[in-house]
Amino acid sequence: MRTAIELLVNGVLLGGIYALMACGLNLIFGVMRVINFAHGEFLSFGALLGVSLVIGFGVPFLLAVVLVAVAIGLFGFLMQAALVERVVDGPPIMSLLLTYSASTVFVNGGLLIWGGGYQGMPGVFSGSVSLGPMNLSQARLVAFTVAVVLTGLVYAFLAKSMFGKAIRAVSEQPEIATVSGIAAAQIRYLTFGLGGLMAGAAGVLLAPMFASDPQMGARFVIKAFTVIVVGGLGSYVGAFVGALTIGVVEVVGGYLVGQTFATALLYFLMIAFLLLRPSGLFGVGIRR
Amino acid sequence: MRTRRWQRIGGTGRGFTRGGQAAWLAGLAAAVALAAGAGPVAAQKPITIGAPIALTGNLADSAAHVRRGYDLWLEEVNGRGGLLGRPVQFQIYDDRSDAATAARLTERLITSDKVDLLISPFGTAGTSTASAVSEKHKMVMINAGGASESIHQRGFKYIFQVVTPVPYYVEGVFPLAAKAGYKSLVFVSRDYAAARDMEKAIRNWAPQHGIEIRMVEYFPAATTDFASYIARARDIKPDIWVSVGYPPEAIEMIRQMKATNYLPKMFVHNGVSQEDFLKATGKDAEYAFGMSLYEPSLPTKGNPEFVKRFKAKYNYEPGYYALLGYAGCLILEEAVRKTGSLDQDKLAATLRALQTETPFGPYAVNETGAQTAKKGLIVQVLKGHREIVWPFNQKTADAVLPMPPWTSR
Numbered sequence: 001m002r003t004a005i006e007l008l009v010n011g012v013l014l015g016g017i018y019a020l021m022a023c024g025l026n027l028i029f030g031v032m033r034v035i036n037f038a039h040g041e042f043l044s045f046g047a048l049l050g051v052s053l054v055i056g057f058g059v060p061f062l063l064a065v066v067l068v069a070v071a072i073g074l075f076g077f078l079m080q081a082a083l084v085e086r087v088v089d090g091p092p093i094m095s096l097l098l099t100y101s102a103s104t105v106f107v108n109g110g111l112l113i114w115g116g117g118y119q120g121m122p123g124v125f126s127g128s129v130s131l132g133p134m135n136l137s138q139a140r141l142v143a144f145t146v147a148v149v150l151t152g153l154v155y156a157f158l159a160k161s162m163f164g165k166a167i168r169a170v171s172e173q174p175e176i177a178t179v180s181g182i183a184a185a186q187i188r189y190l191t192f193g194l195g196g197l198m199a200g201a202a203g204v205l206l207a208p209m210f211a212s213d214p215q216m217g218a219r220f221v222i223k224a225f226t227v228i229v230v231g232g233l234g235s236y237v238g239a240f241v242g243a244l245t246i247g248v249v250e251v252v253g254g255y256l257v258g259q260t261f262a263t264a265l266l267y268f269l270m271i272a273f274l275l276l277r278p279s280g281l282f283g284v285g286i287r288r
Numbered sequence: 289m290r291t292r293r294w295q296r297i298g299g300t301g302r303g304f305t306r307g308g309q310a311a312w313l314a315g316l317a318a319a320v321a322l323a324a325g326a327g328p329v330a331a332q333k334p335i336t337i338g339a340p341i342a343l344t345g346n347l348a349d350s351a352a353h354v355r356r357g358y359d360l361w362l363e364e365v366n367g368r369g370g371l372l373g374r375p376v377q378f379q380i381y382d383d384r385s386d387a388a389t390a391a392r393l394t395e396r397l398i399t400s401d402k403v404d405l406l407i408s409p410f411g412t413a414g415t416s417t418a419s420a421v422s423e424k425h426k427m428v429m430i431n432a433g434g435a436s437e438s439i440h441q442r443g444f445k446y447i448f449q450v451v452t453p454v455p456y457y458v459e460g461v462f463p464l465a466a467k468a469g470y471k472s473l474v475f476v477s478r479d480y481a482a483a484r485d486m487e488k489a490i491r492n493w494a495p496q497h498g499i500e501i502r503m504v505e506y507f508p509a510a511t512t513d514f515a516s517y518i519a520r521a522r523d524i525k526p527d528i529w530v531s532v533g534y535p536p537e538a539i540e541m542i543r544q545m546k547a548t549n550y551l552p553k554m555f556v557h558n559g560v561s562q563e564d565f566l567k568a569t570g571k572d573a574e575y576a577f578g579m580s581l582y583e584p585s586l587p588t589k590g591n592p593e594f595v596k597r598f599k600a601k602y603n604y605e606p607g608y609y610a611l612l613g614y615a616g617c618l619i620l621e622e623a624v625r626k627t628g629s630l631d632q633d634k635l636a637a638t639l640r641a642l643q644t645e646t647p648f649g650p651y652a653v654n655e656t657g658a659q660t661a662k663k664g665l666i667v668q669v670l671k672g673h674r675e676i677v678w679p680f681n682q683k684t685a686d687a688v689l690p691m692p693p694w695t696s697r
Contacts, residue, residue, distance in 0.1 A: 003519050010515040010548075108344070116349035117563075118536050120543070122570020127694070128549040137547030209543060210512050211536030211568055213349065219510045254516025259507035260479060262516070 002133045007252050009136060015247025016144035017202055017209075021220060022227035022239040023151050024198030027158075030171040030234035031191040032088055037099040038079070039224060040217020041106035042196050046072050046203020047212035048110065051119045054207075061124050061208075065146060069201035076196020080189050088188065103217070110214025118211040125208050143205035150201055151240055154194065158236065167191055171234065229270045232280025241281055334375045335630070337620070338397030339407040340418060345385025346509070349564075350534070350609050351410035354433060355380070356602055357613025358407075364597075365617070371624050383409050390414035394421040394429075404630050405430075407616055408447075410609075412436035412481045419447040428635045431657070432616030433609075436481040440658035446632065448639040449659040450616045450651060454482045454532075455489030457579040460666035460678035461530060461556055462497040464577075468689040470527035470553060472500045476517050476541075478533035479506035486532050502526050511537070514544050521552065527690075528554045532579070535559035539568045546572050546694050553690035561667055561674060562607055573669045575691040580665045582608035582648055583676055585684050591647035608648075615648035 025039045049068045053059040059067065083102060087094040125139040158164035169177035170187045178184050203212075210216070223246060231242020246266060253262030273280055339358065342351040358378060365376050379401050383390035390409040397403045398421070406422050406429045408415040415434025422429040423444045431439060431449040435457070440449060465473075475490055477483035487504060494501050502524045505517060514537075521529060529552040531541060538559025545551055559565050560578030584595045584605045594614070598606045606614075619642070624630065627638045643652045643661070650661035666678035668687055675685035 003523060006548075007516065007519055010519075014513055014515070111348075116352055118349070118539055118568050119564075120539055120568030120570075122568065122572060126543060126546055126572055128547050130549070135549040137544070139543075139547055209540070209547070211539040211564075213536070215346065215348075216536075219512055222510075250513060251515045254507075254513070255519050258505050259511050259516065263508050263511070 011248030011251035013140040015244035019243035020202035024195035038103040040221030042199035046200035050204030072200025073197030077193035080192030139208040235282040238282030338403030340393040343382035347385040353609035354613035361617035387413035391417035454485040474503040
């Protein structure tokens with residue numbers, strides 16, 4: 001029983017990080033119908049920048065989360081303005097290829113900046129917290145808490161603020177939004193920036209748990225795609241619920257049937273959703 | 289309007305490809321013409337060593353060290369006057385950590401670049417496919433980075449292993465465990481050929497030392513979360529946890545063990561013997577055991593001088609990946625000198641009979657070309673450094689067992 005609860009909690013905590021990553025990715029997809037392959041590099045840059053700040057310059061961890069999130073957010077904003085915006089009206093394959101190419105360039109840029117070695121944040125939230133008979137990871141608790149707060153803030157921003165409403169308007173009815181006087185291009189910059197901000201924060205939060213290197217993005221971005229297929233393409237809430245589901249399936253499944261089958265199970269889940277419920281749990285479906 | 293522009297660009301695709309081919313062929317023709325008209329070859333035509341290696345992809349981080357081993361040797365050999373009185377150069381291609389690409393590049397090195405000598409790619413998968421190509425062309429290949437036994441179980445005659453075969457990586461765990469009176473083990477590993485070899489070795493050695501195998505689990509590449517295996521180990525309480533794979537997995541395992549306050553009496557991972565592990569886990573690295581093939585403190589022939597030169601050039605202490613590249617080149621150098629020519633059949637005969645020692649350790653192979661002389665080491669991180677704790681006659685420290693639990697550090 002203790003093991004079962006511990007696994008469940010561990011899965012949910014892991015899912016929190018996936019949520020931060022997937023929500024940003026899904027936001028970008030929701031607004032622009034652009035699948036951002038470079039999202040993994042937002043994450044790895046976030047993690048490596050975080051390591052540089054915390055280990056290299058002694059910046060406190062939570063401050064590093066804020067600084068890096070802003071920096072990667074700005075990076076996302078610039079990437080949208082300089083690259084993605086130019087193909088956003090083209091066929092989807094154009095933006096797909098563009099973000100894929102950008103991802104490759106970023107990986108190699110990262111190798112030039114940080115080198116190929118694996119980095120970590122030794123001593124940062126590395127211990128455990130005893131909760132009754134359970135032992136929970138400090139790093140995961142911190143990451144989960146920050147992730148939930150941040151996704152919550154972004155959700156509130158989308159729901160309440162003028163900008164947020166404009167983002168949703170462009171996401172749901174782009175033509176009507178444009179004729180209503182919303183500057184769709186600016187909204188797209190903002191969305192990409194917001195996606196980058198969330199991925200950057202996720203990167204720093206991951207750094208105390210996982211080995212960071214410029215090629216780590218690929219290890220996580222695939223999971224983010226699984227999350228949004230299960231949760232629903234373009235749905236912010238769906239990405240959050242999907243992420244928690246994937247986290248639990250990964251950890252509990254790994255315990256019950258081994259990681260090889262648990263990983264297969266994740267993709268089986270993805271295929272099942274694509275075939276039986278392509279809109280996912282909360283998806284917006286295909287825009288016609 | 290815009291859509292049409294995209295279609296137009298898409299529509300020109302075929303024409304572009306054809307044009308590209310034509311340009312490429314023209315370039316090739318020009319190159320051939322140039323080569324033919326180049327006149328008499330310089331008296332000192334360099335000896336070229338072909339080496340496909342992972343400069344990008346998931347093996348690139350590790351292979352970068354191998355490459356530095358090549359580069360250091362290249363400087364030295366040319367300083368010694370080259371090979372057979374000719375300067376030496378490398379023709380290196382990036383196999384992108386992909387075995388099929390490695391095979392294609394090997395074909396290109398042999399048939400198009402017409403290299404004189406070959407060194408294998410880094411890793412078992414690439415070495416398997418590349419050596420099938422070199423074997424077809426009856427070219428000798430030095431197997432510097434393919435530790436799986438399967439490479440040498442195909443009846444090949446031109447592949448010679450410098451790296452220690454996988455089973456010997458784990459050998460030392462058993463005498464150490466037996467000395468400490470340990471009785472049970474779990475094996476949790478990345479799923480790749482080397483790990484399957486290691487499982488066989490464990491199944492062979494564990495019963496001989498009275499150790500029970502309680503769990504054997506494989507995880508796919510790119511697994512980052514080990515919570516499920518840690519939970520299972522907590523239930524079945526093994527004395528020893530053995531893993532084989534790449535450094536990030538060692539980093540993630542030890543971090544996640546600490547984060548859930550779990551630790552076996554003995555944690556062993558080959559990744560522990562890489563510098564990245566120490567850097568990324570800091571104090572949590574302490575007491576972890578590593579399977580290693582080489583340490584800078586090893587009393588092998590020429591090792592102190594090698595370590596000095598390597599540190600001077602690259603500003604860090606060499607790990608075993610660097611040694612694979614360096615020792616592979618040294619063995620090739622010695623074999624070519626002994627043979628006195630680049631005749632591949634004679635070179636193969638020399639390599640089969642050769643018995644020598646490099647800073648990496650001894651070299652000798654059996655009739656399949658598999659390494660028989662060079663065994664593994666077990667190291668333990670003590671006070672921030674890797675100390676050799678097995679073989680007992682080469683130890684630089686006594687093993688601390690059991691590893692102290694997280695709460696009492």
